Amino acid sequence: xxxxxxxxxxxxxxxxxxxxxxxxxxxxxxxxxxxxxxxxxxxxxxxxxxxxxxxxxxxxxxxxxxxxxxxxxxxxxxxxxxxxxxxxxxxxxxxxxxxxxxxxxxxxxxxxxxxxxxxxxxxxxxxxxxxxxxxxxxxxxxxxxxxxxxxxxxxxxxxxxxxxxxxxxxxxxxxxxxxxxxxxxxxxxxxxxxxxxxxxxxxxxxxxxx
Numbered sequence: 001x002x003x004x005x006x007x008x009x010x011x012x013x014x015x016x017x018x019x020x021x022x023x024x025x026x027x028x029x030x031x032x033x034x035x036x037x038x039x040x041x042x043x044x045x046x047x048x049x050x051x052x053x054x055x056x057x058x059x060x061x062x063x064x065x066x067x068x069x070x071x072x073x074x075x076x077x078x079x080x081x082x083x084x085x086x087x088x089x090x091x092x093x094x095x096x097x098x099x100x101x102x103x104x105x106x107x108x109x110x111x112x113x114x115x116x117x118x119x120x121x122x123x124x125x126x127x128x129x130x131x132x133x134x135x136x137x138x139x140x141x142x143x144x145x146x147x148x149x150x151x152x153x154x155x156x157x158x159x160x161x162x163x164x165x166x167x168x169x170x171x172x173x174x175x176x177x178x179x180x181x182x183x184x185x186x187x188x189x190x191x192x193x194x195x196x197x198x199x200x201x202x203x204x205x206x207x208x209x210x
Contacts, residue, residue, distance in 0.1 A: 001026055001027075001028055002024075002026055002027045002028070002049050002050065002115075002119050003028060003030040003046065003047070003048045003049050003050075004021050004027060004028065004029055004030060004048055004049065004050045004051075004052060004115065005029075005030055005031050005032075005033070005039060005042055005043055005046065005048035005050070005051040005052065005076075006018065006021075006029055006031070006032045006033070006052050007032075007033045007034075007035075007036065007038075007039035007051065007052065007053045007054060007057055007062075007065070008034070008052075008053075008054040008057075008081070009034050009035060009054065009056065009057055009058055010054075011034070013054070013104070014032050014034075017029075017052060017081070017111075018032070020108055020111060020112065021115070024112065024115075027115070030042075030046040030047075030048050031043075031045075031046050031048070034058070035057055035058040035059040035060065036053075036057040036058065036059050036060025036061055036062065036064065036065040037059040037060045038059070039051070039053065039057070039060075039065060040060060040065060040068055040069065040072075043069055043072075043073055043076060044072065044073070047073065047075075047076075048076055049075075049076070049077065049118075049119055050076070050077050050078075050079060050115055050118050050119055051069060051076050051077070051078050051079070052079045052081050052115070053065055053066065053078060053079070053080055053081065053098075054080075054081060054082050055080060055082040055084045055089055055093065055206050056082070056084070056206060056208075056209045059157075060154065060157070061153075061157055061206065061207055061208070062080060062082065062093065063089075063092045063093055063096045063145065063153070063206070063207075064096075064150065064153040064154060064157065064207075066078045066080070066093060066096040066097050066098050067096040067097060067150050067153070068150060069097075070096065070097035071150065077099045077100070077118035077119065077121075078096075078097060078098040078099055078100070078118075079098070079099065079100040079101070079102060079114050079115065079118055079124070080093045080098045080100065080101045080102070081102050081103075081104060081111070082101075082103065082104060083103065083104050083105070084206055085103055085128060085129070088204070088205060088206075089205070089206050090129055091146075092145045092146070092205065092206075095145070095146045099118050099122075099123045099124070100114045100117065100118050100123055100124040100125065101124075101125050101126065101129045102114045102124070102125075102126045102129075103126050103128060103129070106126045106127075106128075110126050110127075114126075145205050147189050148186065148189055149182075149185075151182050152182050152185055152186040152189065153186075153207070154172065155168055155172070155179060155182045155183055155186055156183075156186040156190070156198070156202065156207055157202065157207045157208060158171065158172075159183060159186065159195065159198060159202075160198060160199050160202035160203075160207055160208045161208055165179045165180055165183065168183075186198070190202075
């Protein structure tokens with residue numbers, strides 16, 4: 001039995017994915033989540049074979065969630081399913097450990113093929129993403145997000161979502177001093193000198209949605 005986790009903040013997308021999955025013999029949805037933290041909790045409890053993640057998840061975005069899953073549940077194969085087709089987002093997702101990347105504009109057959117490939121231990125990318133990766137191989141610049149730690153990504157997203165240091169500390173159950181330390185590191189790595197600059201950086205790299 002192939003166990004699949006769905007994480008997308010749009011209910012209509014989750015329902016559509018469930019319909020596709022449950023139409024396949026031996027495939028089941030072991031959990032659904034509307035935000036990244038809930039998806040992580042479900043993955044911890046259910047141990048899915050494949051996790052289908054949107055990039056723009058609240059609380060913990062798809063890239064940060066991928067990194068957490070790979071750290072805590074390395075046997076979970078991650079398929080990014082999103083509208084974001086820009087090179088930076090694709091590169092960040094793959095650097096985080098995603099094995100597949102399919103666009104919401106792709107056909108159902110690509111989604112089914114991707115899930116099948118990942119369940120068999122193979123990677124899968126939609127045609128557009130494959131072409132993009134081929135072009136990117138000829139470029140040498142990297143993504144700044146690759147230099148962020150998992151905690152810096154978490155705190156960076158919460159900063160960009162307008163949470164104060166005290167709110168972040170309560171939410172993550174850490175000290176304000178620890179938040180300040182990670183906040184400083186995240187701002188420095190982003191090249192941001194103000195909260196406004198960091199928000200712009202976060203939007204460009206899909207830590208938050210505009």
